[in-house]
Amino acid sequence: MKIKAGAKLFTVEERVALNRGKSFSKLGGAERVQPLVSVIIPTRNSARTLGRCLESVRNQDYERIEVIVVDRYSNDETGDIAKGYDSAFLLKGPERSSQKNYGAKHAGGELLYFVDSDFILESNVVSKCVDACGCFDAVSTVNYSVGEGLWGKSIALKEHFLAHDPTIQTVRFIRRKVFFEVGGFDETLIVGEDLDLYARLLELKYRVGSVDAVEWHVGEPETLKDVARRSFYYGKVVRSYFRKRKGVAVQQLSPFKPSLFWMLVNSGSPHLFSLAVVDVTRWLSSLFGIICSRFK
Numbered sequence: 001m002k003i004k005a006g007a008k009l010f011t012v013e014e015r016v017a018l019n020r021g022k023s024f025s026k027l028g029g030a031e032r033v034q035p036l037v038s039v040i041i042p043t044r045n046s047a048r049t050l051g052r053c054l055e056s057v058r059n060q061d062y063e064r065i066e067v068i069v070v071d072r073y074s075n076d077e078t079g080d081i082a083k084g085y086d087s088a089f090l091l092k093g094p095e096r097s098s099q100k101n102y103g104a105k106h107a108g109g110e111l112l113y114f115v116d117s118d119f120i121l122e123s124n125v126v127s128k129c130v131d132a133c134g135c136f137d138a139v140s141t142v143n144y145s146v147g148e149g150l151w152g153k154s155i156a157l158k159e160h161f162l163a164h165d166p167t168i169q170t171v172r173f174i175r176r177k178v179f180f181e182v183g184g185f186d187e188t189l190i191v192g193e194d195l196d197l198y199a200r201l202l203e204l205k206y207r208v209g210s211v212d213a214v215e216w217h218v219g220e221p222e223t224l225k226d227v228a229r230r231s232f233y234y235g236k237v238v239r240s241y242f243r244k245r246k247g248v249a250v251q252q253l254s255p256f257k258p259s260l261f262w263m264l265v266n267s268g269s270p271h272l273f274s275l276a277v278v279d280v281t282r283w284l285s286s287l288f289g290i291i292c293s294r295f296k
Contacts, residue, residue, distance in 0.1 A: 036064045037126055038109030038176070042099035044072040046117035047081055049219055053117050054085040062126040068106060069117075070099040078117075097185040097193045104179055113173045114194075118219025119143075125213040129173040136209035138174035138201055145217040151227060152220045154275040159217070161263045167252050170194035171201060171208060172215075178206055191234050192241035195252060199245065227278055228285040235289020255283050 039057050043050060050069075057067055069082040070090045082089045092102040100114050111133060113126065125141065132139040142163055147156030162168065171194070182200050185193045201208050221227040242249045264272060 034064050035111050035130065036066060036109040037062065037111045037113055037130065038104075038107035039065055039067045039113045039115055039126075040100055040103035040107060041067065041069045041082075041087075041115050041117050042072070042096040042103070043069055043074060043078050043082070043117045044096075045074045045076045046078045047074075047076040049118040050078055050081045051085075052120050052218065053115065054082070054087065056119075056121040056123075057115070058085065059123050060121065060126045061123050062130060065126060066107070066109060068103045070103040072096075072099060095187075095190045097187045097189055100193075101184040101187065104176065104184060107176060110176055111173065112176050112179055115172065115215070116217070116219070118217060120146075120216045120218055122214045122216075125215060128211045128213040132209055132211040133173065133175060135207070137178045137206040138171040138208050140169050140198070140208070140210040141172055141213045141215055142210075143215045143217055145220050147220050149222050150271070150274050151224060151278055152222050154271040154278050155220045155227075157267070157269050157271050157275055158260075158264065158279075159220075161260055161267075165257075165260070168195065169198055169210070171198045173211075174201075182206070186244070189241050189244070190237040192238070192245065192249065192252075195249075196241070196245065199248070224278070224281050227281050231282045231285035232289040232292075235286035236293045238286070238290065239293055255279060 041050075041053065046053075054067065057065065067085065067087040068090065069078075069087045070092050071078055071082070072093045072095070073091060079089055088106070090102060090106060092099050104112055111130060113129065115121065129139050129141065143159070144163055145152075145156035145159035147153040178201070182197070182204060184197075186196050189196055198208070221230055238253070245252075264275070269275075
């Protein structure tokens with residue numbers, strides 16, 4: 001198996017040698033090992049966005065990167081796209097928590113970076129996160145949405161304000177050692193696994209910080225039908241997260257956020273009415289999914 005690091009392909013043996021300190025950078029006149037970062041991308045029929053995601057990883061201003069794509073048995077061109085970017089390509093199911101844990105087990109990096117396949121990274125994300133990990137065990141990034149069409153732009157408006165909501169922060173960049181010390185992602189959770197990891201890190205007194213490194217989400221639903229389908233699915237599987245996190249989960253996932261409401265109103269955006277339509281569709285679809293899950 002070959003792993004991509006910067007612009008060169010390394011075998012597993014070469015990667016281990018690199019981890020022992022073959023690559024250095026100068027800092028204050030002293031030699032410092034530049035740690036290898038393992039970028040782990042879970043996929044499922046991600047052909048529409050994966051190429052742009054991998055291109056943004058390739059264009060990082062940080063050199064020592066390996067890319068591991070963990071696919072959930074896609075039936076589109078996901079695998080071909082991943083291999084075209086010289087990424088390690090693994091197969092694992094049944095859901096993204098297990099995919100991300102599996103990728104972490106196969107990672108050679110001291111630092112892990114979990115990236116969704118519909119994310120595009122600004123060129124300095126990895127370098128900023130690596131610098132932040134000089135002080136922290138894990139860091140949060142900033143996630144904005146790029147919406148297409150009326151409904152996508154409406155969702156992007158809301159996500160812009162939610163990006164800094166302290167109740168729904170997640171960790172994507174983390175020391176490998178710390179990730180396994182806390183048990184990785186909870187594989188019983190299909191929704192909220194990243195929120196749960198963040199909560200466990202805080203509960204166990206790890207140093208968690210944030211950095212102004214921006215990721216752009218390009219996979220928002222483009223039609224109301226897509227909004228309803230996705231929300232219905234999440235509604236069916238969210239009960240396990242509510243059971244585990246109880247009151248905190250209610251606060252995080254509640255549609256009633258007064259401060260958010262007033263920020264949206266004060267924005268004066270022309271997409272406020274369409275956002276209201278999207279939110280009502282989300283709430284009703286999620287509620288229907290929750291109700292259906294009780295009759296399994």
